[in-house]
Amino acid sequence: MARQIPIGARLRAARQAKNLTLEAVSTAAGVTSGFLSRMERDQVSPSVSSLVAICDVVGLRVGELFEAPATQIVRAGEGAPINFGGQGAEEFLLTPGVQTHMQVIHSRIQPGGSAGPDLYELESEAEFVLVLAGSLELVIGEDVFLLATGDAMTFRGRDPHRWRNPSPADACEVIWMLAPAP
Numbered sequence: 041m042a043r044q045i046p047i048g049a050r051l052r053a054a055r056q057a058k059n060l061t062l063e064a065v066s067t068a069a070g071v072t073s074g075f076l077s078r079m080e081r082d083q084v085s086p087s088v089s090s091l092v093a094i095c096d097v098v099g100l101r102v103g104e105l106f107e108a109p110a111t112q113i114v115r116a117g118e119g120a121p122i123n124f125g126g127q128g129a130e131e132f133l134l135t136p137g138v139q140t141h142m143q144v145i146h147s148r149i150q151p152g153g154s155a156g157p158d159l160y161e162l163e164s165e166a167e168f169v170l171v172l173a174g175s176l177e178l179v180i181g182e183d184v185f186l187l188a189t190g191d192a193m194t195f196r197g198r199d200p201h202r203w204r205n206p207s208p209a210d211a212c213e214v215i216w217m218l219a220p221a222p
Contacts, residue, residue, distance in 0.1 A: 128153025
């Protein structure tokens, strides 16, 4: 099971710095104020689309929610754990969270793990995914793509999309690269 990385305090601080109420942010982001409150207390994990929407409202880049690696070199197993949203995924930031030109994420997605049911968009010109192990279903608009081990795909991050591990038994492992960093 993926561990949840605490991001609630940073979301709350960003919301309060803009003098926004829970109700104002939740309405603008399309979530309930109760869900947002539980998110700020790290009691729930959002879908990718919810996290992106909330960050947009409070004026944060998603990467700002996570600690940057200590060096530019990230050794195997030392990526900063993040929670970019979704369920059943462990994610590790391989580039510093303050990096604006690109963001690289290593994800391990459990069987059935997904970004959630909603399509989402990122403020990045290009999104690249490389499947290291297993398979990944990627939905971009109306199109559905099934990527297997070794497959790679590039698409516009601004295009509505979502992902999931379609396997009922096997985890998948992927590398994502987003440019510029959202």
